[in-house]
Amino acid sequence: MNRVRTAMIIGGGIAGPVTACALRRAGIEATVYEAYADLAPGDASGGALGIAPNGLDALRVIGAEEAVCAIGQPTTDMVFENGRGRRLGSAAGLPGLPPTRTVLRADLHRVLREHARDHDIRTEHGRRLVGVREEPDGVTAEFADGSTATADIVIGADGIRSTVRTLIDPAAPAPEYVGLLGFGVGASIPGDGAARPAPGAMHFAFGKRAFFGYWTHSDGSVALFSNLPHPPMTTAEARAVPAERWLGLLREAHAGDVPAEAVLRAASADDLLVAGPLELMPPLPHWHRDRLVLVGDSAHAPSASSGQGASLAMESGIQLARCLRDLPDPTAAFAAYEAMRRPRVEKIAAAAAKTNNSKAAGPLAKAVMALLMPIMTRTVLTPEKMFGEAQRHHIDWSAPAAA
Numbered sequence: 001m002n003r004v005r006t007a008m009i010i011g012g013g014i015a016g017p018v019t020a021c022a023l024r025r026a027g028i029e030a031t032v033y034e035a036y037a038d039l040a041p042g043d044a045s046g047g048a049l050g051i052a053p054n055g056l057d058a059l060r061v062i063g064a065e066e067a068v069c070a071i072g073q074p075t076t077d078m079v080f081e082n083g084r085g086r087r088l089g090s091a092a093g094l095p096g097l098p099p100t101r102t103v104l105r106a107d108l109h110r111v112l113r114e115h116a117r118d119h120d121i122r123t124e125h126g127r128r129l130v131g132v133r134e135e136p137d138g139v140t141a142e143f144a145d146g147s148t149a150t151a152d153i154v155i156g157a158d159g160i161r162s163t164v165r166t167l168i169d170p171a172a173p174a175p176e177y178v179g180l181l182g183f184g185v186g187a188s189i190p191g192d193g194a195a196r197p198a199p200g201a202m203h204f205a206f207g208k209r210a211f212f213g214y215w216t217h218s219d220g221s222v223a224l225f226s227n228l229p230h231p232p233m234t235t236a237e238a239r240a241v242p243a244e245r246w247l248g249l250l251r252e253a254h255a256g257d258v259p260a261e262a263v264l265r266a267a268s269a270d271d272l273l274v275a276g277p278l279e280l281m282p283p284l285p286h287w288h289r290d291r292l293v294l295v296g297d298s299a300h301a302p303s304a305s306s307g308q309g310a311s312l313a314m315e316s317g318i319q320l321a322r323c324l325r326d327l328p329d330p331t332a333a334f335a336a337y338e339a340m341r342r343p344r345v346e347k348i349a350a351a352a353a354k355t356n357n358s359k360a361a362g363p364l365a366k367a368v369m370a371l372l373m374p375i376m377t378r379t380v381l382t383p384e385k386m387f388g389e390a391q392r393h394h395i396d397w398s399a400p401a402a403a
């Protein structure tokens with residue numbers, strides 16, 4: 001195959017615009033095709049996510065770090081607690097690295113899309129990929145509206161339910177449910193605000209019946225997320241349940257939890273975000289085939305517990321562009337990209353799977369954890385050991401990618 005000059009990126013979420021900007025820096029013209037007319041429903045409906053230092057490092061390559069930091073709240077400390085608010089341990093940010101930025105999803109999408117647009121990248125909305133026709137000198141994408149487009153390669157940045165993944169390998173594994181449903185809610189706690197966490201701290205708490213996290217928003221309200229153990233359910237099924245009913249179940253699950261109980265009491269059904277099932281992608285046998293390749297959640301969704309999905313998606317987009325810049329044969333570039341990325345993302349996903357198990361642990365396991373964690377965070381579970389390898393990752397854009 002000849003050197004890649006043009007690329008179609010399927011998906012305008014996080015990996016899509018970042019990959020497009022990096023490809024442009026690598027001298028490859030990219031167009032983004034997004035299924036929805038605007039934001040995908042889960043992205044438009046609120047919710048927040050953390051961009052870790054390694055994600056900020058990746059954004060620096062495309063010149064978007066500053067814009068993302070400007071919309072993000074610095075998270076300087078992580079605090080681990082039991083449900084009653086007793087501190088089990090804490091982890092400060094790693095020395096020499098910028099703090100993780102907590103951003104609203106809708107803001108992040110807006111900033112990334114504006115950044116891509118300002119770098120002359122075209123995004124076509126309302127274009128849902130349904131198939132491809134592979135030809136000797138290129139690939140034609142077929143969209144649900146009957147339209148087509150042609151380029152040298154197709155990059156699947158189309159998320160955890162990727163169509164491109166199935167086009168690469170119809171037998172590819174599906175995402176796996178980790179046994180927890182995700183919810184988000186924000187509310188002002190009435191009273192003197194004593195229960196309000198200090199700004200900059202992100203709290204993670206092993207509640208009696210459900211894991212939860214919370215932090216103070218810049219407007220003084222408390223944002224809470226809950227991971228509720230639940231039988232499998234699709235996002236559509238979860239969102240079809242009236243919010244009032246979920247709020248009732250969450251209030252029951254978090255009765256006695258500090259400050260989850262107070263936040264949920266103060267919240268109304270309109271404040272509730274139903275994020276849906278927490279899932280991870282099992283290791284994929286194939287990340288690429290011929291002129292098709294995957295980037296982001298389509299290849300390696302590590303589950304929300306890693307706090308790394310978006311950051312890894314950004315890293316992968318940049319590294320794919322670097323490989324395509326330096327290795328003229330796309331098959332060699334895709335293979336080098338996969339070899340570079342696979343060990344890292346699979347290690348982070350495996351660690352997150354363990355976290356998922358601890359979130360869904362029974363009362364005995366939780367009691368043991370509460371006993372051990374204070375000792376462990378002072379000895380073996382140092383911030384460097386917990387996050388160093390993931391967060392200290394640096395992309396040297398000027399270094400040539402090796403085959």
Ligand SMILES: Cc1cc2nc3c(=O)[nH]c(=O)nc-3n(C[C@H](O)[C@H](O)[C@H](O)COP(=O)(O)OP(=O)(O)OC[C@H]3O[C@@H](n4cnc5c(N)ncnc54)[C@H](O)[C@@H]3O)c2cc1C
Binds near residue numbers: 036048050162298
């Ligand atoms: C509850 C929850 C909390 C999370 N918290 C964090 C966190 O704190 N930190 C973190 O780093 N990560 C977090 N994540 C993970 C993070 O959201 C994902 O890893 C990240 O969004 C992946 O980006 P992506 O671009 O690969 O996929 P997505 O963001 O899912 O984007 C995919 C895009 O492709 C589009 N698309 C899909 N199919 C097609 C098609 N056929 N044709 C055209 N377009 C298509 C979609 O509409 C969408 O816009 C969390 C996830 C969840 C569910």
